[in-house]
Amino acid sequence: MTKETGTGLTQDDVERILRLIDESGYDEVRIEYGDLKVHVRRHGAIGEASGAQTPAAPPPPAPSAPPPSASAPAPQQRATPKPAAIPEGLVAIRAPMLGTFYRAPSPGAPPFVEEGAVISADAPVCIIEVMKLFNTLKAGTSGKVVRFLVENGAMVEFDQPLLLVDPRAAG
């Protein structure tokens, strides 16, 4: 039997959504559809702990340098994405696309890898989300994870170094 819920969703739709959530493996899911807001959390999962997948308040843009005038178009250096210096002997794993960076496969789940862990080249290290598409990034190089350079939930730019790996410490 189909029953309208007043949101344009039928009972079938709601059941289908719940089934999808159940099969997804995520501990916590939020859905917004018009005025309808659904927030489902598996028992035991800690809400709001790690991956805040709801958009945060707009981050302020970096402070701007005074604009050079059109007649003197030779601007001073300013905060364009500059390749960070990679310490010698270490390898940076870089973002293959712009998106939102997540260290764990789902909010509330433990991170793919911790700093200090020794990983293989095909180990997943993070997720980058672009327009609701979740792309799992593999290390591509084996070694010891020295340090993550990006906070969970932050926007990363294309080619931005995400974490440093020491390949000499490969197991």
Add this chain to the structure above:
Amino acid sequence: MRHIRRVFVANRGEIAVRIIHACRKIGVETVIGVSTADRESLGARLADRAVCIGPPASVSSYLNKDALVQAALSTGCDAVHPGYGFLAENSAFARLCTDNGLRFIGPSAEAIEAMGDKINAIAAAKKAGVPTVPGSDHVMRVADALATAARIGYPFLFKARAGGGGRGMRIVRAENEVEEAFNGATMEARAAFGNDALYIEKYVESARHIEIQVLGDQHGNVVHLGERDCSVQRRHQKLIEESPSPAVTPQIRDAMSSAAVRLAQDQSYVGAGTVEFIFDSATREFYFLEMNTRVQVEHPVTEMVTGTDIVAEQVRIADGDEVAIGRGPLRLDGHAIECRINAEMPEAGFRPSPGRIDEWDAPVGEGVRVDTHCFPGYFVPPFYDSMIAKVIVHGRDRPDAVRRMDQALSRLRISGIATTAAFHRAVIAHPDFQQGRVTTDWLERRFMPGYAPPQRSEAAA
């Protein structure tokens, strides 16, 4: 409605710089998405923030809708300015922006689609009482083309329904050329647009390209800002534009601009748009060509003679403001000319000449404006189009403007790469240009055969 506070610039080059300046002027912040090749670009340095959206290839960066929208959302932007080219007339991108709560600084996705389909656009023009070129709807077979030709006569043009930029286009001068041209244009249109539908238009020889700038707002107002004459073209690419047109009388301007405004009104058009016409110098008749649903490269000549800022106006319109300009009788002040300077070698078939700019010294002074993203030490990347600057001058009349352009070009010093600046000086020095007798075929048919590259031979001697 919340006001636009931060605009995402989804473009590069001079138009990105232009958008950033316009936004700053009206107190709006900017974030620009750049490819790795443009990290050190002027736009990246001028914007409040720059984010790297992808590798140099446009398909992965400036045409990457998801990355651009994601970047705009992640940086807290509330609107997206697409500039021209790239995704400026891509209705799917406009829709993706609005679906994600970003205001698209341009017309609605529906208006972009309506004008992007050229047969549809012609039908809309007819409905608005705008003169169109004699021709046909979709021609599916050679036999249809022959029947249309019997009605309208030769020469005629095959054009691509999804067209633009001269691709999928063929001139047919006689019956025995029809079949080959039909097949060639079909293949080219399929390759370029993924849509091989063609239509026929009577080919008007000795035509000028004249276009009307319109602005529509969300309150139903549509105004025009006069015409631009873009008849100096090479391979359907505009090289020099001016306003007003030396061929347009006040009566023709009235007729053309009211036709353009009617068409825009019928579309409930919002934002800046351009209605293009061909103008038959012999009969003084004009015909609708197409409508471009974006800001044009050549918008500065209109700004110079009307005292407006079209890009700032675009942002204000997207923010819900009423158009503030052009509401009364139009007053055109003096004459403006724009030369598009490309990093190309005219003496080598206009081969692109990317590379490091050693010396860059642009002219400044009264009535001179240079829209550019270049500076000393800038590397012109080989991945994008070759335009490096627009030199725009404003004079009290056309001869004064031509004189100023010659002076401005002579003071434009660029070394390290080849440019078309000297070529432009030769074009504006030609008697045909000075007397305003140029049609769209003039540059290639009349000017080029007699053109001798100036300095090179002297330097070698």
